[in-house]
Amino acid sequence: MEPELLLAAAAALGLAVVFTPLRVPRASLLTWGLLGLAGMAAIVIAPSLDLVILILLVLAVLQARLTSNREFVTRLRAPVLAIALLALGLAFERMQGPVVLDRFGAVGIVAGLVAAIGLLPYVHEFDPDESVVASPIPWMAFIGPPLAATVLLQANQVIPSDAGDAFGAMLIGLGLLNMIGGSLGSWRTENDASAWRYSFMADWGLAMCGFGLAIADGRSAALLMLFSIVLGRLPLYLWSRQALREKVPTDRPINLVVAAVLAGSAPFAGFPARVLLLRGATQLYWPLALVLAAGMLLWLPSSLRLGRSMGVPRGRQAVGVAIVLALNVLLGVYPQPLLTLAGL
Amino acid sequence: MVEAAFVAWVGAALVVLADGRRGLALGLVLLTAGLAVLASPAGMAFGAVAIAAGGLVAAGQCLRSGPASWGIMPAGSTPRLIICIASGLLALWVAASVTSGTGAPLRFAVLLVVGLMGARILISHEPGAVLAAIASLALALGVAPGLAATSPGPVAAIVGALIAAGVVFVPAGLARLASIPLADKDGA
Numbered sequence: 001m002e003p004e005l006l007l008a009a010a011a012a013l014g015l016a017v018v019f020t021p022l023r024v025p026r027a028s029l030l031t032w033g034l035l036g037l038a039g040m041a042a043i044v045i046a047p048s049l050d051l052v053i054l055i056l057l058v059l060a061v062l063q064a065r066l067t068s069n070r071e072f073v074t075r076l077r078a079p080v081l082a083i084a085l086l087a088l089g090l091a092f093e094r095m096q097g098p099v100v101l102d103r104f105g106a107v108g109i110v111a112g113l114v115a116a117i118g119l120l121p122y123v124h125e126f127d128p129d130e131s132v133v134a135s136p137i138p139w140m141a142f143i144g145p146p147l148a149a150t151v152l153l154q155a156n157q158v159i160p161s162d163a164g165d166a167f168g169a170m171l172i173g174l175g176l177l178n179m180i181g182g183s184l185g186s187w188r189t190e191n192d193a194s195a196w197r198y199s200f201m202a203d204w205g206l207a208m209c210g211f212g213l214a215i216a217d218g219r220s221a222a223l224l225m226l227f228s229i230v231l232g233r234l235p236l237y238l239w240s241r242q243a244l245r246e247k248v249p250t251d252r253p254i255n256l257v258v259a260a261v262l263a264g265s266a267p268f269a270g271f272p273a274r275v276l277l278l279r280g281a282t283q284l285y286w287p288l289a290l291v292l293a294a295g296m297l298l299w300l301p302s303s304l305r306l307g308r309s310m311g312v313p314r315g316r317q318a319v320g321v322a323i324v325l326a327l328n329v330l331l332g333v334y335p336q337p338l339l340t341l342a343g344l
Numbered sequence: 345m346v347e348a349a350f351v352a353w354v355g356a357a358l359v360v361l362a363d364g365r366r367g368l369a370l371g372l373v374l375l376t377a378g379l380a381v382l383a384s385p386a387g388m389a390f391g392a393v394a395i396a397a398g399g400l401v402a403a404g405q406c407l408r409s410g411p412a413s414w415g416i417m418p419a420g421s422t423p424r425l426i427i428c429i430a431s432g433l434l435a436l437w438v439a440a441s442v443t444s445g446t447g448a449p450l451r452f453a454v455l456l457v458v459g460l461m462g463a464r465i466l467i468s469h470e471p472g473a474v475l476a477a478i479a480s481l482a483l484a485l486g487v488a489p490g491l492a493a494t495s496p497g498p499v500a501a502i503v504g505a506l507i508a509a510g511v512v513f514v515p516a517g518l519a520r521l522a523s524i525p526l527a528d529k530d531g532a
Contacts, residue, residue: 080481
């Protein structure tokens, strides 16, 4: 699953660099994107969770050094909290002792992962006017997906089966929190850039629920959700920045189509992810599927709002949006080749 | 080994309590010495050398930047002192009483240093102190694989040492690169 997500991140970087408006300095975008990609590749091939945590520390320090309105120290806080929680969780898993220690370890690893990505309840400080590269968005939509897949894979090797329930329950619990908190925040918040940020959280909520189910359908749903974040929501957010600054909502057909992509409606990638998630939840515990289905309705108002905030893409951006829509339709209609490639 | 764990505690406490470059550097030296000694019996002899080298480079660089003073326990540092003592007692209880098996000093040191450095970064506003705390955190993460039942090899220790040595040099170089305007009118 991790190599596929790494390739998706590389594709997203390519789309961002090629179809960004000409006035944006591509060289710096490409430089920092490639640096992030190199870090992600190192995370994916790292043989142990210890090395993953150390690479995370390097990425956190490098990103915190970028020019920003926020202070260096402030920007480091959330990633360092994540690293400390992951390290403590891993240390608890390695110690011989009562089962409760293993459960504490599992809780620490999940909490650390959530803090690294910047999800509820460990939300990174966000400045809507900050550049995307220096903002918390790369943690959620660029580095986050391969990181989550790698950490969860490595964690499964160190967490004993006794603590597996606590691990899954934490993932599902935090997933539901982010799903509801993210979609409500995306709908109700005043600032459009913040609304986009909350929408990433909502998508992550579904992905975490999928990982927490620990069955094939759940993992498949999580993979498709992460792909829709990296190859759908992230490029669309990048290309919406100009319209967000101009604050001119538009109601063209393209805005409705973008809203449909963001809401996960058919035939886009989010749709099979939601169907698989509901199927997996029904197999495991049907009331969970009921809660998930009710929560999924919350995507509609926020997606319509985000679609309108996108403006009317022109020139290079219009080509980029068309490619993203095509990719999402492809993944939505034929998800099986990707799932087979990921061994699911 | 118990002595090494105690030295690591004193070093970590100094990094938390000091605001001046001399205090931070001394804390890093003591922390490095403690962790390097604890790493050797955990099957990481080469890793211990790397930890020592990385920690000393970080301490040396730390001594060259920031306010030229000790700055240990300035006014208003009572909460930090309480954190140092309380986290030490908590880590001691977990390492010696809750958990079992050999390697209690290493368990104590890893839990303590990771916890204290996390707290230091969360409560601090000074970039110099934060970089010293990050270097200390990297060293602790480098020796943490020694807690595993099987010998972990020196890779994590070497990477941790490289990060500790490198992180204190980061600001100047990257600040220049980052001065490229990343957010123009189009906001990307």
